[in-house]
Amino acid sequence: GRCVFKGNKTRDWLSREDTASPTALHEAIICTGVIDAHEGRNIMSMDIPNAFIQTLMPEEEEGEDRVILKITGLLVDYMIDLDPTYRDFVVIKNGRRVIYVVILRAIYGMLQALLLWYRNLRASLEEYGFVFHVYDPCIANMMVNKKQLTIRFHVDDVLASHMEQRVLKDFxxxxxxxxxxxxxxxxxxxxxHTYLGMTLDYSKKGKLKI
Structure with missing residues (x-):
């Protein structure tokens, strides 16, 4: 099974603005896919693993509360097995062993994890040279060799297109x-390509079958 952060415990003090992450519009994915087919672009889909854990939590400003995770039960034993120094931080609460840790990176299950990851990925893509679409914050373009490189992404699923395979390989x-x-x-x-539950078929020249 998968162990996750119980994000519902933080719902009372996190606003929608702090947790809601944009996702690519279905219509935008279809429209850009049709453009890909019409122009005969090469297509590449990617899945970024362990996205959240690669995302740092924002630094707390003075007076702000830190995000604390309470670890109990068998997970305490697992933590000590991984690093015996955790043994020094074990406390007893209601007869159970507990370790309290400060969260430094986003964890699956945190309400704000999606938004933090979006900001992380967007900043990286902008650094690479992409310019984000005015009407869809999950679609971006950049010019490479006088041709458009387009990306769409939903969380950690990325779909990219360009006329040249070499450009996609470099990306x-x-x-x-x-x-x-x-x-x-x-x-x-x-x-x-299988993307967001859809099969995108570019087999016929100039056409996209979904």
Missing amino acids: FTWINERYGGLKEVTCTRGRV
Whole structure:
């Protein structure tokens, strides 16, 4: 099973603005896909692993509360097995062993994890040279070799297109160097892609079948 942060405990003091992350519009994915087909672009889809844990929590300003995680039960034993120094921080609460830790990186289950990851990825893409779309904050373009490189992303699922395979390969190399340290970014090239529950089929020239 998967152990997650119980984000519902923080709902009372986190506003929607602190937790709501943008996602690509379905219509935008379809429209840009049609453009890809019409122009005959090469397509590449990617999945970035361990996205949240690669995202630092924002630094607290003076007077702000830190985010604390309470670890109990068998997880305490696992923590000590991984690093015996945690034994010094074990306390007893209601007869159970507990470790309190300060959260330094976003964890799956945190309400703000999606938004923090979005800001992380967007900043990296802008650093690479992408300009984000005015009407959809999850679509961005940049000109490479006088041709448009387009990306769409939903959390950690990225779809990219360009006329030249070399450009896509260079982009994959960069994103894998940036986010593939814990596990390599998975990449699919070709004319058929599974993306956000859809099968995008570019097999017929100039057409996109979904």
